[in-house]
Amino acid sequence: MKIAVIGAGAIGGLVGARLALAGQTVTFVVRGANLQAIRAHGIRLVETDGTERVAAQVQATDDYDAAGVQDVVVLAVKAHQVGDVAARVGKLFGPDTVVVTMQNGIPFWYFHRHGGEYEGRSVHSVDPGGDLARLIPPERVLGCVVYPAAELLAPGVIRHIEGNRFPLGELDGSTSERIVRVTAAFEAAGFKSPILDDIRAEIWLKLWGNLSFNPISALAHSTLVDICQHPLARDLAADMMREAESVAARLGISFRVSLERRIAGAEKIGKHKTSMLQDVEAGRGPEIDALVGSVIELARMTGTPTPHIDSAYALVKLLEQTMVEARGGVRLQKAVTA
Known part of the structure; x- marks a missing residue:
C-alpha cells in the first residue's frame, strides 16, 4: 500500500519506519530538520534491544501535491x-483513502457515527467550528489508540x-x-493491532491516565512513578480519574480495568516523563485541550461535576x-549552592 505519514x-x-x-x-510529509535528515539518510530506528535499523527507501516531502494520492494517511501530529x-x-x-488518527485525547470525530442523542455533535475543544470534520471527513477515519512509547x-x-499496541476501530464498530x-499492514510491521468494536472505550481507557498524569507531571515536573508513589499526588490523580469515569459513564462507556490497576500500570512504566512535561520543558504548547479541556466540555454536556479536573x-x-x-519552556535546574 501507499502510506503517507504526516509527522x-x-x-x-x-x-512509518x-x-x-x-x-x-511510505512517504513522510514533514518539514524542517526532519525533512532534510530523512531525505539524506532515510529514517533510523533504534529498537528496544538496541538494534538499529534504517528504512532507506522512504520518501520525504513537505509538498502534499508531490506526495500524491495515498491508500492510507497516518495522521501522527499532536491534536493541537x-x-x-x-x-x-x-x-x-x-x-478510498483511509485516515488513521493517532492523536491522544478526545478526537474531533468522537460523536460522528456515534448514535444516540449526541450523534454528529462537534467537540469544540478540539474542533472549533467543525472545520476538521469538514476537511477530514469522519467517513474516511479509522480510530486508533497509541500505546507505545x-x-x-x-x-x-x-x-x-516500549510497547507495540495500536488498536484500531471503525467509528461504527463494524469490521470492514x-x-x-x-x-494486516500494522501487524506485518511488528505491531499488535486488534480490531475493536468500540474504539471509543479504548480511547477513554488511554485518556483516563493521560488526563490526570499529564497535567500533574507538567505542573510538578515529575515522572509517572514519582506521581504514583507520592501519596497526595496519587490521590489527586485518582480523584481526577473518578470524575472522568463519571463523565464516560454518562456517555455509555465502561472501563475494562479498575482505577487502581490503571494507576499501577502507570507506576510500572517508571521514570518516564509524560508528553506534556516534555512539551513544557521544550517550550512547546502542551496538549491540554485534547487531553483535559475536551473532557471538561463533555462533562458540561452531560451535567457532570469535575472540580479536580x-x-x-x-x-x-x-x-x-x-x-x-x-517565549520559553520551564525546566528544573540543579541548584547552585555556595
Whole structure:
C-alpha cells in the first residue's frame, strides 16, 4: 500500500519506519530538520534491544501535491497541530483513502457515527467550528489508540522505548475490508493491532491516565512513578480519574480495568516523563485541550461535576500563557549552592 505519514516525531517515525521496513511504500510529509535528515539518510530506528535499523527507501516531502494520492494517511501530529495540516490533507485523498488518527485525547470525530442523542455533535475543544470534520471527513477515519512509547533522538532518528499496541476501530464498530487491510499492514510491521468494536472505550481507557498524569507531571515536573508513589499526588490523580469515569459513564462507556490497576500500570512504566512535561520543558504548547479541556466540555454536556479536573486544567492553561509570553519552556535546574 501507499502510506503517507504526516509527522515524523516519535510515534510517526516509529510507525512509518516499521511499515517501510515491512515493505510498504511510505512517504513522510514533514518539514524542517526532519525533512532534510530523512531525505539524506532515510529514517533510523533504534529498537528496544538496541538494534538499529534504517528504512532507506522512504520518501520525504513537505509538498502534499508531490506526495500524491495515498491508500492510507497516518495522521501522527499532536491534536493541537491537526488544524495546521487539515486544509492540505485532502490532496492525499483518492476515492478510498483511509485516515488513521493517532492523536491522544478526545478526537474531533468522537460523536460522528456515534448514535444516540449526541450523534454528529462537534467537540469544540478540539474542533472549533467543525472545520476538521469538514476537511477530514469522519467517513474516511479509522480510530486508533497509541500505546507505545518512543522518543525523537535527533532529526530522522527514533528510539522505541516500549510497547507495540495500536488498536484500531471503525467509528461504527463494524469490521470492514479496509480495517482488515490496515490491521494486516500494522501487524506485518511488528505491531499488535486488534480490531475493536468500540474504539471509543479504548480511547477513554488511554485518556483516563493521560488526563490526570499529564497535567500533574507538567505542573510538578515529575515522572509517572514519582506521581504514583507520592501519596497526595496519587490521590489527586485518582480523584481526577473518578470524575472522568463519571463523565464516560454518562456517555455509555465502561472501563475494562479498575482505577487502581490503571494507576499501577502507570507506576510500572517508571521514570518516564509524560508528553506534556516534555512539551513544557521544550517550550512547546502542551496538549491540554485534547487531553483535559475536551473532557471538561463533555462533562458540561452531560451535567457532570469535575472540580479536580477543572483546577488542573486552569493551572496548565495559565502555565501555557506564561510560556507564550516568555517565549520559553520551564525546566528544573540543579541548584547552585555556595
